[in-house]
Amino acid sequence: MSQEHTQPGDDPLAQLERALIEEFLERQGSSLAALRSLPPEESDRLLRDASAYASGRLSEVETRAHLVGDLQSGVPPNNRRRPLRRQR
Numbered sequence: 001m002s003q004e005h006t007q008p009g010d011d012p013l014a015q016l017e018r019a020l021i022e023e024f025l026e027r028q029g030s031s032l033a034a035l036r037s038l039p040p041e042e043s044d045r046l047l048r049d050a051s052a053y054a055s056g057r058l059s060e061v062e063t064r065a066h067l068v069g070d071l072q073s074g075v076p077p078n079n080r081r082r083p084l085r086r087q088r
Contacts, residue, residue, distance in 0.1 A: 013058065020054035021047075 025031050028046060035043045 016061065017054045017058060020057050021050040024050040024053040 022032060025035070025046060028049075030038075030046060035046060038046070
């Protein structure tokens with residue numbers, strides 16, 4: 001029996017996350033390679049900001065994917081299950 005081993009680069013979301021991080025850095029006038037030559041404080045700040053940017057954009061992608069799935073399955077968006085609210 002053959003087992004498939006996935007590499008971190010094989011995950012489409014990981015690839016998208018990296019592309020979004022690179023996009024953010026490029027807009028800041030930097031790149032992943034250039035981070036090595038920056039002072040640690042600046043490099044850490046840029047990576048932290050790039051990660052937050054990528055996280056937000058990935059959330060958008062996931063939300064849109066769920067919406068498209070709902071539309072394709074015929075479930076109106078307002079009929080989605082809402083989280084239960086704690087009663088007072």
